[in-house]
Amino acid sequence: MTLWAGILVAAALCLALKGMGYLVPASVLEAPRPARITDLLAVGLLAALVGVQTFGDGQAIVIDARLPAILVAAGLLWLRQSFLVVVVAAAATAALLRLAGLAA
Structure with a gap:
């Protein structure tokens, strides 16, 4: 089976599964x-x-600036901050850690 045949079969199966949901x-x-x-x-x-x-990161587990950013986001969500505040604070945390060279 070629790659495109496999893609078409998978697409047909997904469409059939979705159609069965309507039943x-x-x-x-x-x-x-x-x-x-x-x-x-x-x-x-x-x-x-x-x-x-x-x-x-591919097949590897990586601990970098994303972990503190997620922890900041979780803390702000626990404090019931707005989604925009959570996203901006998490992005700023990751950016500052990367800028400081503390995380890749």
Whole structure:
């Protein structure tokens, strides 16, 4: 199988899976347990994405300026600051650490 054939098969499978989602009755999706599972699944996937983007560099685990930036962001979120303040403070933390040469 060539690369493009594999891509087309994967795209067709994704489209079929999405189409099957429309066949599930609304009563099943609105039940308390599936609703709670989908809410928690979104949180888990977002946490995994943050972890991979923070500590991953290819196949290696890297600790650099991103870790203190994430800690600053987590602290500000815990203090219930606005999202804009959190993003700016985290970016400034990483930038200042890199400028000071303390982190790559």
